[in-house]
Amino acid sequence: MGIKTALPAVELGLYSLVLSGALAYAGRGLLEASQDGAKRKAFRESVRPGWEYIGRKMDVADFEWVMWFTSFRNVIVFALSGHVLFAKLCTMVAPQLRSWMYAVYGVLAVVGTMGPWYLLLLLGHCVSLYVVSLSGQPWLCLSLGLASLASFKLDPLISWQSGFVTGTFDLQEVLFHGGSGFTVLRCISFALESCAHPERRYSLADLLKYNFYLPFFFFGPIMTFDRFHAQVSQMDPVRPEGELWRIRAQAVLSMVAIVAVDIFFHFFYILTIPSDLKYAHRLPDSALAGLAYSNLVYDWVKAAVLFGVVNTVARLDHLDPPRPPKCITALYVFAETHFDRGINDWLCKYVYDHIGGEHSAVIPELGATVATFAITTLWLGPCDIVYLWSCLNCFGLNFELWIQKLAVWGPLAQIEGSPGPHWLSCLSPTVVSSW
Template sequence: MGIKTALPAAELGLYSLVLSGSLAYAGRGLLEASQGGAHRKAFRESVRPGWEYLGRKMDVADFEWVMWFTSFRNMIVFALSGHVLFAKLCTMVAPQLRSWMYAVYGVLAVVGTMGPWYLLLLLGHCVSLYVASLLGQPWLCLALGLASLASFKMDPLISWQYNFYLPFFFFGPIMTFDRFHAQVSQEPVRQEGELWRIRAQAGLSAAAIVAVDIFFHFFYILTIPSDLKFASRLPDSALAGLAYSNLVYDWVKAAVLFGVVNTVARLDHLDPPQPPKCITALYVFGETHFDRGINDWLCKYVYDHIGGDHSAVIPELAASVATFVVTTLWLGPCDIVYLWSVLNCFGLNFELWVQKLAEHGPLAQFEQARLSEQMSRRVRALCGAVNFWAIIMYNLVSLNSLEFTELVARRLILTGFPQTTLAILFVTYCGVQLVKERERTLALEEEQRKDKEKPE
């Protein structure tokens, strides 16, 4: 079954109607639950006064969002504005010194915000890795790299990375040194229409920040999961919407933070990693990553290096295990991270096993002989719907809690079977089909673009 297989327009219209109606229904349940629980004692710590003139409170359960956009907002705006100003002056006066300006300004910002001790520690890591690279011993580079990665998870160094290009330093995304060095060493040239795209991205990021602020005044999606007694009384549709919305919010947060940084980086004539792929479009474990920079690094130096072309089961297992070991060090070893890594590693490998089983033997023969391309797409979309909820459940463990994940799984799979289970599976199936249609459209557009570029 090719990606270009089309479905009837009426069928796609039905899928759109079902999906939009279901999301609206689940959203209504979440809105009513948020309004009903606003004054609960259990919500007191994370639901604070917001728009008092409208009588609305605000969900402030995500300390990271609150920290970046309230406590540290002015400092961030000041630091990034200064970076943009000095970078522009340096580009106009001495573009060949841009990299030095980035380093000097970044170092001064780190000293001002974190103190000289942090700077010395970060420089120590950088010097150690640089010396190891000069010795040309891969095992030494790997050992020092893993040791450095692990040490950054020791309090109070959690979440700080050693990259003195200021925008990437605080927010990410991760950009490998070879790409950064190659881009910053090039002569700064602005392509036609690039400034318009930068302004559009900046406007989109600002709009997303406002949208999240508005959303948290009406939907307490981060606080409700912490009160299991209250969450257990939600209707099945609202509970499913709550689980889904938590992952969507995590994607939005990453997209906003990376979007702000990418805007600044593009002003500096860099081509940073793209924002993460929308969680709604993820029905394959192989594409579930939020930081494309980290994903590129892991694929280049760990996953692809060990797994090769990823066609064999055993090398793929070894590659995925090694990848998640490094990821565990990156995230910070703890019980929840261990569980998250095991679940996602299993999901990635199980996906490969099923794919291999479907490509060879009786299943492949049955698909080719008995199923049309459209029916094959429908069957694959159904499998994608199951995969989609596996991705949600496996990642919900790290975003909320194991107890909340167990509650969602029990309600949607066990006590809600068969009505709730089949209904949610069908709604998800509709969503996967719409995502596949979008992928088909993009593939056709890419094919047309390549045809136009071919010489006559």
């Protein structure tokens, strides 16, 4: 027993050692590539002054990250700090009013950022879905909700509605699409929960308190209305043991990730090098492997930082937000390939599980995945890349079920169960059905 227990630890240690060595070797190649290419003409647009005191320029190819941590860093810190301060004050003085405080502060932040006309536009969508929810017809609520979402994703309606936003600044388009898209999903969740529980009689005020919770407003994650309402309505919230320690740990991890990304942007140029294919073709294999791995992990780190910061604030407010995304290098099935667990929970609850049931029958599963990725395509914004991504993921989910069915099919199951190694052993239902 002791030997069996020790073996996984030894294997994990060897794996970590090999991986660390490979990453260090690839990092050396990337560092040399960034140094050699820093003065290339193709790099000038996306490599700007950075840490001048050590002679390093910064990769600014990801404008969103750069804006968050340069121009809008102080605004974000000020807005979230104000939220935490007023939330703590209200929790101490009048905990029964804390949900109202969240909504009022969120409304003021939205008006200050995007203007009053943008607020009125979102209120129009909220009121429309609230009125439809009074009918108690889920299909009608979902239909109107998807129509509202389409109005923010398809022209000419999106151009007409974006005209309500006054002023211009760098992240205006990002905040417009983020706030409006998440608002519609929250309104759909409210409407469907109202239809599912008519005896609870949720009010328009409940919807507004849910929608204008500032930490989730622009960038998510999505908490379904039933979870948010139950948690925010607690009169005397009590933290679980060790919760404050976990909050501090999450905050520290987010800071470490931010610093790590900043180091990568100054030393490795992981986003700029792929834009110059002629130069990339001349790189050694180790540098190309490190470049591919870094770009793969960067998207996850970016999402983890965003949701990590937001979730830290939400936990301070006694909420239990969706978990941050799982590292993409740890994924092995299509069912876990989601960066936003909140949207994943939303889709599973209202579409995927509702249509697919126990996900054990081929035809219902096909219908569930098609419907789920159709809505996902609308949410992301219809375009060729999104179509391709959705089709591949839809096929992957169904293919996993087909393989599971094939593995338990009579003749093949007998072959697998016979003595001796077989390729079908990798198709064991225990392994495949773990998703």
